[in-house]
Amino acid sequence: MSVDLQETQPGPNNAVSGDDAPDAKQSEKAEVQAYFESTGFERWNRIYSDSDEVNKVQRNIRIGHQKTVDEVLSWVQDQGNLVGRSFCDAGCGVGSLSLPLAQLGAGSVAASDLSAAMVTEAARRAAEAGISDERLSFSVSDLESLQGRYDTVICLDVFIHYPQAPAEEMVRHLASMAEKHLIVSFAPYTPLLALLKGIGQLFPGPSKTTRAYTLREDGIVAAAASAGFRPVRRSLNQAPFYFSRLIAFERG
Numbered sequence: 001m002s003v004d005l006q007e008t009q010p011g012p013n014n015a016v017s018g019d020d021a022p023d024a025k026q027s028e029k030a031e032v033q034a035y036f037e038s039t040g041f042e043r044w045n046r047i048y049s050d051s052d053e054v055n056k057v058q059r060n061i062r063i064g065h066q067k068t069v070d071e072v073l074s075w076v077q078d079q080g081n082l083v084g085r086s087f088c089d090a091g092c093g094v095g096s097l098s099l100p101l102a103q104l105g106a107g108s109v110a111a112s113d114l115s116a117a118m119v120t121e122a123a124r125r126a127a128e129a130g131i132s133d134e135r136l137s138f139s140v141s142d143l144e145s146l147q148g149r150y151d152t153v154i155c156l157d158v159f160i161h162y163p164q165a166p167a168e169e170m171v172r173h174l175a176s177m178a179e180k181h182l183i184v185s186f187a188p189y190t191p192l193l194a195l196l197k198g199i200g201q202l203f204p205g206p207s208k209t210t211r212a213y214t215l216r217e218d219g220i221v222a223a224a225a226s227a228g229f230r231p232v233r234r235s236l237n238q239a240p241f242y243f244s245r246l247i248a249f250e251r252g
Helices: 018-036 039-047 056-079 098-103 116-128 164-176 191-200 217-226
Strands: 086-090 108-113 136-140 150-155 178-186 229-239 242-251
Touching: 018 039, 039 056, 039 116, 056 098, 056 150, 056 178, 056 229, 056 242, 086 098, 098 108, 098 116, 098 136, 108 116, 116 136, 150 164, 164 178, 164 217, 178 217, 178 229, 217 229, 217 242
Parallel strands: 086 108, 086 150, 108 136, 150 178
Antiparallel strands: 178 242, 229 242
16 A cells, blocks of 8 residues: 555544445545546556656555565465456556456456546556456446455455445455455554654645545454455565555455
8 A cells, every 4th residue: 555645645544433424435435536537547557557757656656566466466376276267356446466367367357446547547458468358357336336256356455545444344345255265455554654644634735635544454354254254364565655464365
């Protein structure tokens, strides 16, 4: 997860509650969607590409994100039988995971994102790489609206937009779609990140257009457990301006 104070606007690490919860949730979703359809798309498309038009912070975020993607690809290959498995890449962005996953021989990959601009770019990159529609398909959807059953459901660098309770709700929802494997990443709560968020709130600016949430790992694990999944593999990816906990769960 990026903790770049220039890229995101830190928000409170708690969930909305009471009668205003649904409205607040929809409002925040609309804010995130609007961001990634405009300046956010332009910024993150550059970060998740080979463009030289990035600053040092953005370059470090690119490196950190790629490390997470590479680790997931290694994990799913260790699990075996790629060609016989179906994958859901929830919150695919510009296809950083779904494209190489399809190229490695995954049986099928269903990739989706809240941002139509991101999905369009991911589909363009897939076509440019010669990946068939039968192996990799795209759709525009938020996490809550995703449906279907897949061998493996993966959600990377998305939960930074969710407070604790909604994030746990989404873990349970994604787990309900997974037959065997669930892999998620999130920015783990630490005193250091809490301090960075506090500092970020002191410097409002026009570039801070989305909130960034850190999550408590025990809550994420408990949510997966309630859906019948247990953690089998963990890693912590620490890079400048990128801090991500990656957990692989298995059913049973």
